[in-house]
Amino acid sequence: MLSINTYTQDYIDECRARVHSQLAVYQALVAAARQQTATNETPLNAAIDSFEPVFFNNMILMLDYMFVHRSRTMEKKDGNPLNEVRLLCNALLTNNGKMSADKTVKLDPAKSLLKVKVGDEIKLNEADFLRIF
Template identity: 50%
Template sequence: MLAMNRYPQEYVDACRREITAQVDAFRTLGSAPTVHDFEPMFFNNLLLRLEHHFVHRTRTLEKKDGNPLNEVRVVAMSLLSNGGVMGTDKAIRLDPATSVLKLRVGDPIALREADFLALSAAFFADLEAKFV
């Protein structure tokens, strides 16, 4: 697939609805201890799904300044290629102090619902500002 410079608003809205539906499904599980243990696995995987929907976005428009699009990209790559431990992308200036999740290189990635919701909201806002 070619790099994407624009996403139709309808596509972004459909992806947002799909992500929201999965969060809603997770919430129906309740608060049992097993759900608490399952939560990071679920939200780590949901972050991968979010990244996959927009994986072909062009880096020129995305920029490399540590924005939420960059953060999702680096967290997803860390989950897939770094054993679930926060890594780096030498082309991206991701500063933990100004990032949404505040993850530092070497931190284990174990997203909770609040983490995912904060990052996905920032991701969609940045995506719509740059790609819609």
Template identity: 40%
Template sequence: MLGRKNYTKDEIDHAEASVAEQVAAYTSLTGAIAGEVTGKKVFAALEDFEPLFFGNMVLVLDRYFVHRIRAVTGKDGNPLNEVEIIADSLMNNDGILRGISVLKYFSGQSVLKLEIGDRIRVSADDFERLSAAFFAELRSRFLA
């Protein structure tokens, strides 16, 4: 597929709704478990599962719009590029944040404030902030 300069409102809305549906399923599951089950092993398993699930949700965000072109996305440290850097690091650097040479990344200006070299562990709250910033930036730069 060729690079994309824009996306339709329907494409962005569909992706956002799909992401929200998956997060709601996670919230429902963890809420049900927390209300019915006690024990250190259960809570430890939930703590281990959360960053895996939300790390994969970052990959989902990136994949929906993977063909976005750099001329529109820019090379600055915006949330679109933060998602790209995190996704690349999760897939290709064993979950340790690394930069991408063509992108500027400043941890202090990023949504998650991760430093290069940090282990990526995205929480539910982190993902909520990152996905909201991602969709806002996507609409601002790519909405057809």
């Protein structure tokens, strides 16, 4: 597929709705699980804590894929949030979930949304995903 320089507002709205739908399902699942908790919350909280980064790492992959054909010219290489998403996804898919350096993108962790540094393990939580979404 050729690179895309613009997306229709309808497409953007559909993507946004898809993400909100996934978030709502996650939030409902966590809320329902917490309501079913007996006196010992430790196993349930550990299960939710284990599930959360898996879910939100996959959500960032889905978000990136929705716009995977975006033009690199449009995206630029100045360390913006689009670059950050691309680098997070590259780390998840090609570097065993650890952030790696990219010679083509000038991403300064101190100025990025999630502050992930080279070598950090990518373990997104709900707040991280919402910040970058």
